[in-house]
Amino acid sequence: MNLQHRIDLLVQLGKYIRHNEAGWQEAKLKAALANAWFTPEFIDIAAENITENFLGAESLKEVASRYDIPETTTTPKTVGIVMAGNIPMVGFHDWLCVFLSGHHSLLKFSSKDDVLIKHLLGKLYEWEPAVRHNTGFAEILKGCDAYIATGSDNSARYFDYYFSRYPHIIRHNRTSVAILDGTEKPEELVSLADDTHQYFGLGCRNVTKLYVPRQYDFVPLLDAMKKYSHFFEHHKYKNNYDYQLAILLLNNQFYMTNGSVILAENTALFSPISQLYYEFYEDKDAVVSALSRNNSVQCIVGHGHTPFGQAQSPAWEEYADGVNTMAFLLTLEQHLRRP
Structure with missing residues (x-):
């Protein structure tokens, strides 16, 4: 052909x-x-x-x-x-x-x-x-x-x-993160809910960690994420939610929830199913600089980065892990000639 x-x-x-x-x-x-x-x-x-x-x-x-x-x-x-x-x-x-x-x-x-x-x-x-x-x-x-x-x-x-x-x-x-500045519009928060919830958060382009400024108001975000409240009817997801909630309660750890997703402060990037980690920042540029050097980060969502709601809709050349697959394939002959 x-x-x-x-x-x-x-x-x-x-x-x-x-x-x-x-x-x-x-x-x-x-x-x-x-x-x-x-x-x-x-x-x-x-x-x-x-x-x-x-x-x-x-x-x-x-x-x-x-x-x-x-x-x-x-x-x-x-x-x-x-x-x-x-x-x-x-x-x-x-x-x-x-x-x-x-x-x-x-x-x-x-x-x-x-x-x-x-x-x-x-x-x-x-x-x-x-x-x-x-x-x-x-x-x-x-x-x-x-x-x-x-x-x-x-x-x-x-x-x-x-x-x-x-x-x-x-x-x-790999996983993805979002950097919020507190000026997000309601429709942007609803789109962010897609980035965090689509595929139950199992994809490398799903946002599993939020970076937010001090005094950030989480209520509008939790309200926006009610778009996916039907997840609680999914038995596998609900089992994960119940388990993660129980762990937080046993450890007497602060959390927030809208009844179907849990927000907890944590420095880790990868959060478990049904949970979304967040971390406060003082210097947004410093956060961006650190994340850009982190090989575990697939994409960054937020103002000036991947638009809200677009994390799970990569373009042709947004290659996984940032490795250009087409370039690799078209230079195979050269690779195979090497001793």
Whole structure:
């Protein structure tokens, strides 16, 4: 398949998702039944982000032009992709980069997310049987020329060891933060609730920590987050909320809650499900400077940074961990030539 053919297939895939055809509806239902964290609401949000940000004809052509992707890839390499399963289709962009670049991919799905992307690839097989030759699945990734692996910090150490002899991208735990200055409008706080609550806070682009000025008024924020009060009807989320609340009570620690999310002061970046950490600051610029050097921070939300409500809607080139996947793929030949 040449470049234009691959782009045409990706555009067709975007239309298939957008039109919500019967087969896609069945796949979404199956995914929701297999993983309680993948609610229909959040599967649809993930799908919309993919179609709007990744699968448009113009954006695909622009990326292909920017990276000077050749019309025909004469010596394609096989890239093994270990996909995470924290949010729906989180590994789609890695596969998309490999497919668009003209290389081949061998995918290892997470057991938590092995329905949706597999279904979409099945549609591509149906439309163009040649896709089977450049995208496959495997439980164990062997014989690949390069690897892209996403997981926890613990699994990343394993990946670093196992894939050390090959060109690779290894992703670690990351999270996102928000810096508030107290001038946020009500609609911005409602959008911030999306950044903190979408996907139950399980994504690396979810805000799990707030930096606020002294004397910050948390009441409007807690009111805005009532948008997600229906989370209390989700049994897994409620179990987490009850557990985290019990820990705070036992430790006699101060907290605030609107009945479905807990705010607690903590210097850590990663907060558990149902809880949101906050920390007071004196110097906003100092906070920004420190966060910009922290490898655990995926993005910063706030005035002058990622707009409120946009954390979970990354653009084509907002690569995970800040590592340019397309540049890596298009220089594989150079990597493989090194002794």
